[in-house]
Amino acid sequence: MTTSTVSTLAPAASIPFYESVGRECELFEHAYRQRLPLLLKGPTGCGKTRFVAHMAAKLGLPLHTVSCHDDLTASDLTGRYLLKGGETQWVDGPLTRAVREGGICYLDEVVEARKDVTVVLHPLTDDRRMLPLERTGETLEAPDNFMLVVSYNPGYQHILKTLKPSTRQRFVALSFDFPPFDAECDIVARESGLPRERCQALVSLAARLRAMKGQDLEEGVSTRLLIYCASLIAAGMPVMDAARATLLEPLSDDPDVLCGIEEVVLATFG
Numbered sequence: 508m509t510t511s512t513v514s515t516l517a518p519a520a521s522i523p524f525y526e527s528v529g530r531e532c533e534l535f536e537h538a539y540r541q542r543l544p545l546l547l548k549g550p551t552g553c554g555k556t557r558f559v560a561h562m563a564a565k566l567g568l569p570l571h572t573v574s575c576h577d578d579l580t581a582s583d584l585t586g587r588y589l590l591k592g593g594e595t596q597w598v599d600g601p602l603t604r605a606v607r608e609g610g611i612c613y614l615d616e617v618v619e620a621r622k623d624v625t626v627v628l629h630p631l632t633d634d635r636r637m638l639p640l641e642r643t644g645e646t647l648e649a650p651d652n653f654m655l656v657v658s659y660n661p662g663y664q665h666i667l668k669t670l671k672p673s674t675r676q677r678f679v680a681l682s683f684d685f686p687p688f689d690a691e692c693d694i695v696a697r698e699s700g701l702p703r704e705r706c707q708a709l710v711s712l713a714a715r716l717r718a719m720k721g722q723d724l725e726e727g728v729s730t731r732l733l734i735y736c737a738s739l740i741a742a743g744m745p746v747m748d749a750a751r752a753t754l755l756e757p758l759s760d761d762p763d764v765l766c767g768i769e770e771v772v773l774a775t776f777g
């Protein structure tokens with residue numbers, strides 16, 4: 508596994524900004540205190556990762572994040588023997604580190620990972636909260652301050668890449684969507700530095716583009732892309748250039764679809 512798919516953050520000194528859109532912070536905290544694993548569902552770029560970073564900092568927990576991909580195996584999470592200075596040494600993977608040291612292990616896009624990953628997650632997600640390490644012969648018991656959080660995007664999974672009911676029924680689940688208009692304006696303004704009044708037009712445009720999802724577009728424009736667009740505009744880029752680079756090109760490769768989106772963008776800013 509490439510190390511770029513894993514990051515470990517010590518408890519943050521400052522809490523990353525997260526604008527709550529419901530009672531998700533409360534639910535997260537309850538799940539953590541009751542030692543229950545959490546599943547976050549929702550489209551890409553709608554705030555799931557920021558939410559987990561915010562909650563980890565709020566609860567004073569280290570955060571071990573793994574971006575799952577289709578080559579990711581159970582050993583990438585648990586660890587493996589590596590050759591070091593002529594000797595083989597066991598090196599913990601991010602999941603094992605989180606279980607040994609405590610903290611949140613966040614598996615982003617968990618459905619992308621290989622099937623054997625669910626096998627290691629199962630004993631951790633019921634009341635045993637165990638992580639058996641076959642290779643070292645250890646069985647680790649998760650401490651009270653360990654929490655497993657996984658996310659996936661139900662929107663673009665094909666039938667083979669979805670969570671089996673036997674896995675999803677082990678989690679407390681929370682659905683995410685793009686934030687409501689006012690909240691999204693606040694988020695885009697705060698993250699980009701563009702005045703809120705100017706962000707409003709972008710967020711209204713996003714609503715129109717999101718309405719095209721399913722007909723022409725596989726995914727609606729994300730909050731992340733809106734922030735990119737607003738940041739480029741705040742830095743002085745002409746609005747249409749910024750919109751083309753952030754709201755058109757990333758959404759589709761189909762010239763007809765791009766034309767359709769451009770018309771909507773021009774109707775707003777042209």
Ligand code: ADP
Nearest residue numbers: 524525526551552553554555556557698730731
């Ligand atoms: P996801 O994990 O769902 O793909 P992210 O959490 O990375 O998406 O969100 C993308 C960006 O959108 C974040 O970096 C953050 O700037 C912004 N964002 C989205 N929702 C919120 C929110 N509710 N509060 C603060 N920032 C948000």
